[in-house]
Amino acid sequence: MLDEEKCWQAVLARDSRADGRFVMGVRSTGIYCRPTCPAKRPARERVRFFITPAEAEAAGFRACLRCQPQRELEPQMEMAQRACRYIEANPDADLSLAALGAEIGVSPYHLQRTFKRLIGVTPHQYAVAQRRSQLKASLKEGETVTNALYDAGYSPASLYANADAQLGMTPATYRRGGEGMSIAYTIVASPLGRLLVAATERGVSAVSIGDDDASLDASLRREYHSADIRRDDAMLDPAAAAILRHLEGQQPHLNLPVDVQATAFQQRVWQALRAIPYGSTRSYSAVAQAIGQPTATRAVAHACATNHVAIVIPCHRVVRENGDLGGYRWGIERKRTLLANERAGEKF
Ligand SMILES: [Zn+2]
Structure with missing residues (x-):
């Protein structure tokens, strides 16, 4: 049984711990969301709670495109990210494995192994790099640090080698050049010029504007040089149409899911x-x-x-x-x- 009042408090707080425990259906829109959905919160009386996405769908709700509640959370990645955020926010705290594990709610052994596997460095190495980068930032060397980071290529190994440059952090899933990605794209006319819209099965991965199709096509292939790229006007038509409506002012909220490679x-x-x-x-x-x-x-x-x-x-x-x-x-x-x-x- 769900305690609806507690669920609603978690929604109001966008409490990440509630993610995966329940979803909320919104009667007026017929959409269901994660408790942490970044969209505007609905009125309490319009909300119904369900334990699983399947129950929400059985009751006739459709999954929100923005928070994608039907997708499984990756609990380990979530845990590692929480550890990163804690380290960033508490540079002076006790960041031993025991203390950090207690804070995050996992064993020191599990924390060390999972963090290293997903983030590429240990929590201790991350904390050291974090302190250095904060020091550098306070010395107003942000630009150099950042440029070094962007030049570093983001692989976990290079990240550690350039630990000074660690302003952002790369998920272990970051793949250079879109390796293993399958990308479809279309090019349409827009009020701003030729508009290229590209997507994977997870969401929009590139939108660019240019004067001619050949250069748009070439820059997509340059950006994702290792990806499998094909033109598919039919598949991309809904996304391109949404962007065009947005450009015409008819759809101020453009909630398309995105799938971008990023730190x-x-x-x-x-x-x-x-x-x-x-x-x-x-x-x-x-x-x-x-x-x-x-x-x-x-x-x-x-x-x-x-x-x-x-x-x-x-x-x-x-x-x-x-x-x-x-x-x-x-x-x-x-x-x-x-x-x-x-x-x-x-x-x-
Ligand atoms: Zn949502």
Whole structure:
């Protein structure tokens, strides 16, 4: 039996420990979500709780595209990530395996093995690197650190070799060049120029804007040089149509699932970008603060500049402190147009 009041408290707190214990169906939309879904929380009286996704589906609810509640959590990856977040937030705490294990709720042995396997370094090595990078950041060497990180290629081995550069962290699943990925794409006409939309079976992996199809095609193949890439207009039609509606101001909330290769740091930046409401902007430093790394302004700018998924991850909503537009990977005029259209069409 579910204690509905406790479930609702977990939803209000977006308590990650509740993930996997129950899902919530929202009567008005017919969608069911994880307790931690980043979408706007529904009104309490519209919510029904279910222990499993199967029960929610049996009751007629469809899975949310954004939090994908039907997908199994990867509990070990989740545990390792919680350990990373704890180490980052508590650099001065006792970070011995025993203390960290007690904090995370796993045995020291299990923590050491799992963390090393998934993150590529031990918790101790991670903590040491974290302290160094924080020191460097406070010395305003953020740019060098970050550039070194981005140049490092992110494999766990190179990450440890460049432990100084460890501003972000790579999931062990990060694969360079999209190796083993199967990517389908389409190119359509849009108000901003030719629009390429590419996706894996898990979500949108690239959206780019350009003047001609050949260069869009070439840059996709460069970015994911080891992936299996094919054109599939029919498969990508729904995603492309959603983006076009969004560009026309008809669909302010673009909740397409994304599947991008990224470091944990980039992931955090991109999540923060997706939280910027349609029609608004944030400064690079505001985003740095939002992810809890106020000194990482340049690293945030770099993450924006390396965003693979235009519009869906709205890096165009990040501007300079003084209101200047800053940069845009797909051309500054397109950024200007996007922002002007959003301000003109803003509706909720
Ligand atoms: Zn959801």
